[in-house]
Amino acid sequence: MATAIVVPAMSEQERRPETDGRDFADAAWSVPSYLLSGILIWGGLGWLLSWWTGVHAFIPIGVVLGVGLAAYLVYLKYGR
Amino acid sequence: MTPLMLVAEDFTAPGPSIFDFPPLYEGAPTWLTKPVLMAVLGALVVCALAWSAFANPKLVPRGMQNIGEMGYQFVRDQVARPFLGKDAERWMPLLLSLFFLILLWNFFGVVPLIQIPVASHIAFPVVFAVVIYVIKIYLGIKHQGLGGYFKNMMFPPGLPKPIYVLLAPIEFLSNLIIAPFTHAVRLFANMFAGHLILAFFSAVGFWFLFEKLTPLGAGLGVLGVVMTIGMTGFEMFIQFLQAFLFTMLAAMYIGGSLHPEH
16 A cells, blocks of 8 residues: 655745745834934933933933844744 | 036036925916826726726636736735735725725826826825725724723733833834824835935936037936936836735734724
8 A cells, every 4th residue: 555645735935935925024114223223312312311401421421322132023023 | 616516516416306396377266287187097997997897707818807816816915915804805895996096106206198196295105094094993993892902002911010111102103193293204215215216326427428418528417327226126116015004004004993903
C-alpha cells in the first residue's frame, strides 16, 4: 500500500503575502509621523520648562528625548 | 555686464500668485473661481466615466467597461485588499471614487488650457482628509469601543507602566493630529510644488525665446522648454503617485480602525 505523500498546505502566512505589504506600508508611513510627534510633544514640554525656569537647555533635551522615545516606540511596534 | 545678465534681471519667476484666480465672470461670487469649476468638472467627468463603464455591464466587457474594470481591479488589488482584506469590496465605492477623482484633479495640472491641479488649493485635499478622519474615528469607536479604540491606539501591550506615560502622548499626537494633517498636506504640497516648477520652466522658455530673444539667452530658453517637457512627464508620474498614496493611506486608516493590530 502506497503511503500518501502529504504535502502540507502553504501556511496562512505564505498564502497571504499582502499582510507583509500591509505591515511594511504601515511602518513606512507611521515612522515619520511618530518621530515628528515625539519631537513636538517632548520638545514642546522642554520649551515650556525652559520658559518657566529660564534654563534654555531643556529645549534640546526635550527634542532629543522625544526622538529617542519615538524611535523606541517604532522599535516596539514594528521592530520586535 | 553681459546681455544674458541684462535680460535675466528683467525676468521674474512665477510665484504663489499664479494660484490666485479672480471670480469667473463679472459679479460672480468670490469663491466661484477656475479651480472650483474644475473641481466640479472633475466630479462630473468621474461620474460620467463610471456611468458609461458600469451602468450597463456585459458578461464579456468591451470598450469603456473594459477600462473601468481595469481601474477597478487596480484599486482593489493594489489599494483595498492589502489593507482591508475581506472587507475590501465594501469600501471599493469610496476608494474607487476617491482615487479617480483625485487622479483627474491632479491630471488637470498638465491638460492644456486647464493647467491647474485642483489639489494645489489646500481646501480640496483637506475635505477628503477630514472625511477619511471622521470615518476612521467612527469605525474605530464602533468596532473597538470608545475605551478600546484609544487603548489600542495609545497603549501597545506588554510594556512596563511608566513607559506608557512617555509613549502614549506620542501615539496620540501621531495618530489623531499629525497623520490627518500630513494626509492632506502631502497631496497639496506635491501638486503646489509641481505646478510651480512647471510654471517656472515654461516662463523661462517663453521669456528667453519669445519675449527677450538674445544670442546668449537662447540656450537658456531652449533649456527651459526641454525642462518643461521633461518635468511634465515627471509631474504626470507624481500626479498618479499622489492619487495612489492618498487612497492607499485612506484604506490604511480605515483598515486600522476595523482590525486593530494588537
